[in-house]
Amino acid sequence: MKTVLVHPERCVGCMQCMPACATAHSRAKTLFLATIEEPRPQPRIHLGAGPAGEGFPNRCRHCDPAPCMLACLAGAIRRDTSANTVLIDPDLCINCASCAMACPFGVIRYHQDFAAPPGKVVAVKCDNCLERQDQGLVPACVETCAVGALTFEEPTAAFRRETERVTARLLIAMEAAMRPASVGFELLLQGKRAAVAMNPPRA
Amino acid sequence: MLRHVIIGNGIAGVSAAEAIRSLAPDAAITFIAREQQLPYSRPMISQVLAATADFSQLPLRPSDYYEQLRAEALTGQEAVAIDWEARTVETDRGAKVPFERLLIASGADPRRLKVDGANSRGVFTMRKAEDVHQILGAIKGARHALVLGGGLVGFKAAYGLLRRGLAVTMLIRSNHPLAMQVDAEAGAIIQGELERHGLTVQVGVEVTAIESDRLGRVARAQLSTGQALDCQMVVVGKGVWPSVKFLGQDRVRVDAGIVVDDHLQTSAEGVYAAGDVAEHFDSARGERWVNAIWPVAVEMGRIAGMNMAGRSVVYRGSLSRNVIRIFDIDVLTAGLVNPPASPEYEVLAARDLRRRTYRKLVFREDFLVGAALVGHMEQGGVLMNAIAGRIPVDKDRERLLEPGFNYASLAPMRRVVKSEW
CATH class of the missing domain: 3.30.70.20 (Alpha-Beta Plaits)
Structure with missing residues (x-):
C-alpha cells in the first residue's frame, strides 16, 4: 500500500x-x-x-x-x-x-x-x-x-532503493580502501563493476 | 486451555484481556469486577463533572464487549479472598473462581478523610463514575464547596465545581498546589488562573472536623487555623491506596503497591499485577515506584496480558506524566519535575509571564529526566518520549526551551550537497 x-x-x-x-x-x-x-x-x-x-x-x-x-x-x-x-x-x-x-x-x-x-x-x-x-x-x-x-x-520499494544506494556507496568506499586480493579476483570483479556502472540503482 | 482470571475491569484489566485474546484465541478469560458498568474511561469523570462530557461518553467498549471478547464477566462483585492452595478467587457473592493465571488489576481506592464527621452526607471522593453521579446530585442544594487536597483530583474537582457555578475553597496541606506534579512556579500560575475564576485557595491548612446539620448533611468545616467555613459539600482528593485487602498475608510481596518483576509477575508464580495496584520501576526516578495513571495502566495491562498468554515481553518501566487543562491554561508534566537538591541534576527553565508560559527541564547526566510545561504543550510528547526512551540529550539543551522547539530541533540531518546515486 x-x-x-x-x-x-x-x-x-x-x-x-x-x-x-x-x-x-x-x-x-x-x-x-x-x-x-x-x-x-x-x-x-x-x-x-x-x-x-x-x-x-x-x-x-x-x-x-x-x-x-x-x-x-x-x-x-x-x-x-x-x-x-x-x-x-x-x-x-x-x-x-x-x-x-x-x-x-x-x-x-x-x-x-x-x-x-x-x-x-x-x-x-x-x-x-x-x-x-x-x-x-x-x-x-x-x-x-x-x-x-x-x-x-510503496514503502518496500523505497526501502529497497535506499538499501541499494547505501550498498553501492559502501562498496565504492570499501574498494577504495582495499588492496586487490589477487589478479584473478580483480578481473572477476571488473565485470561486476561494469555491470553496476551500466545499471546504477534507481535514484 | 489456560484459565485466566482478571480482577478488575479497569483499563489495565481490559488491555490485558485483549492482549491475551489476541495471542490465545482459545484461552478462558474471566473478569471479576466491583463495578457493574462496562469498562469506562475513569479519567473522563472529571470532564463529566465539568460538563465538558456526559455519562453516555464514558464507556470505552461496545455493549456486547464481553461476548465479543468471549470472556466471562462477574460484575458487581468484589474479590474478597484468594485460596492459594486451591488456586481460586472468592468473591463477596460466594463464587469460587479457579485460575491458572491470575491478573490483579484491582486498581486503587481513595484515601478517606479521618476526622470527626467524615461520614456526613455531602462528603465525597472522586474516583468512580458513581462518585460524580452523587456529586452532581448534591450540587443543586449547594452554594459553597470545600475541596481537600491540592493534587490533580483536587484541581479537577475544583475546576468542575467552579464551572458548575459553585463557590469553591481549596485547602492544601502543603505550601503550594500540585506539589507532587509541578514546581512552585507552575503551581502558582495554575493557582492564579483558578483564583481568577473564583477559586479560594488556602495553603498550609487542614480540616480538623466536619459538622453536619440535623439531617446529617455537611454544614461546616473546622480548620486547623481555628477558623470555621460554611459549606454544603466536601470533595476529598488526598490520593489513593492500592486495593490489596483480598490478598491475605505474606503470599504476595506488597510494598507501596504489589511488587512485580520485569514480566509484571508478582512474587507468586502465575500471578501478575498491572495498573494502579502494581509497583514496578520509574524510569526517570530510577527506583521502584507506583505510577497510578491511565497510560501506564494501558502499557502494563498489555504487557501483563502478553506474558500471561505465554509470550515473554519485558516491561521497561513507567514514567509519571499528566496533562490538565484548566480554563485557558494547559499544564503538562512528565518524569521527575522536582528533583532533589543535588549537583547531579541540571535544571533549565524559561518563562514568559505575559503569555503565561513556563517550561522547565530536568537533566541527570546525559538524560532528560523531567519536564513541566505550562502553555504550549503540543511538543510535550517529544520530551516525554525522550525521557521514557532514555535518549541522550548531551548538547544544545537550551534548544529544548525555545518557543519554536519541535521534533526537528532534535534531528540534525545530513544535507544532500551533490547528486548521489
Whole structure:
C-alpha cells in the first residue's frame, strides 16, 4: 500500500506543504476561499527548523501500535487498517491533550475544524488525505512538494532503493580502501563493476 | 486451555484481556469486577463533572464487549479472598473462581478523610463514575464547596465545581498546589488562573472536623487555623491506596503497591499485577515506584496480558506524566519535575509571564529526566518520549526551551550537497 514518505535531506523549507494541507482540509478546497473560511483551516503537516535552520516536514507517522491511540481517554482514536491510517474522531474527542503527551513526534494540534462540531476544539492531525485518495489523488503535501522531500510510494520499494544506494556507496568506499586480493579476483570483479556502472540503482 | 482470571475491569484489566485474546484465541478469560458498568474511561469523570462530557461518553467498549471478547464477566462483585492452595478467587457473592493465571488489576481506592464527621452526607471522593453521579446530585442544594487536597483530583474537582457555578475553597496541606506534579512556579500560575475564576485557595491548612446539620448533611468545616467555613459539600482528593485487602498475608510481596518483576509477575508464580495496584520501576526516578495513571495502566495491562498468554515481553518501566487543562491554561508534566537538591541534576527553565508560559527541564547526566510545561504543550510528547526512551540529550539543551522547539530541533540531518546515486 502506498504511503507518504518524508526525505528530510531534500527539504528546502519552502513551507508549501502547509497551505496545501490546510486547503485540502478546508470546506472549500481552494486556497483563496480557504483563507476566508471560519474556522480558519490549519495544516496537519508542520515544518520545523533543525539545528542549522534546515527544514523538516513533520507529520503523523501513523505508528503501529500508535501511542496516541493507547493514551486516548475517550476512545476517539482508531486505526483504519485498510488504509493503514490512524484517525481521530472529532465527535468523540474531549480535547484532553492526553495524545499530545504520548506523540513522540509532536504532530497533534488542538483547534476548531470544519469537520468537528461547531465551536468545539478538538485534536487534529494528518489523515493521509483519505478523502483525496478516494478521488484518486495523492495527498496534498506530496502533490505540492517541488523538491521530492515528500513522496507517495510503496514503502518496500523505497526501502529497497535506499538499501541499494547505501550498498553501492559502501562498496565504492570499501574498494577504495582495499588492496586487490589477487589478479584473478580483480578481473572477476571488473565485470561486476561494469555491470553496476551500466545499471546504477534507481535514484 | 489456560484459565485466566482478571480482577478488575479497569483499563489495565481490559488491555490485558485483549492482549491475551489476541495471542490465545482459545484461552478462558474471566473478569471479576466491583463495578457493574462496562469498562469506562475513569479519567473522563472529571470532564463529566465539568460538563465538558456526559455519562453516555464514558464507556470505552461496545455493549456486547464481553461476548465479543468471549470472556466471562462477574460484575458487581468484589474479590474478597484468594485460596492459594486451591488456586481460586472468592468473591463477596460466594463464587469460587479457579485460575491458572491470575491478573490483579484491582486498581486503587481513595484515601478517606479521618476526622470527626467524615461520614456526613455531602462528603465525597472522586474516583468512580458513581462518585460524580452523587456529586452532581448534591450540587443543586449547594452554594459553597470545600475541596481537600491540592493534587490533580483536587484541581479537577475544583475546576468542575467552579464551572458548575459553585463557590469553591481549596485547602492544601502543603505550601503550594500540585506539589507532587509541578514546581512552585507552575503551581502558582495554575493557582492564579483558578483564583481568577473564583477559586479560594488556602495553603498550609487542614480540616480538623466536619459538622453536619440535623439531617446529617455537611454544614461546616473546622480548620486547623481555628477558623470555621460554611459549606454544603466536601470533595476529598488526598490520593489513593492500592486495593490489596483480598490478598491475605505474606503470599504476595506488597510494598507501596504489589511488587512485580520485569514480566509484571508478582512474587507468586502465575500471578501478575498491572495498573494502579502494581509497583514496578520509574524510569526517570530510577527506583521502584507506583505510577497510578491511565497510560501506564494501558502499557502494563498489555504487557501483563502478553506474558500471561505465554509470550515473554519485558516491561521497561513507567514514567509519571499528566496533562490538565484548566480554563485557558494547559499544564503538562512528565518524569521527575522536582528533583532533589543535588549537583547531579541540571535544571533549565524559561518563562514568559505575559503569555503565561513556563517550561522547565530536568537533566541527570546525559538524560532528560523531567519536564513541566505550562502553555504550549503540543511538543510535550517529544520530551516525554525522550525521557521514557532514555535518549541522550548531551548538547544544545537550551534548544529544548525555545518557543519554536519541535521534533526537528532534535534531528540534525545530513544535507544532500551533490547528486548521489
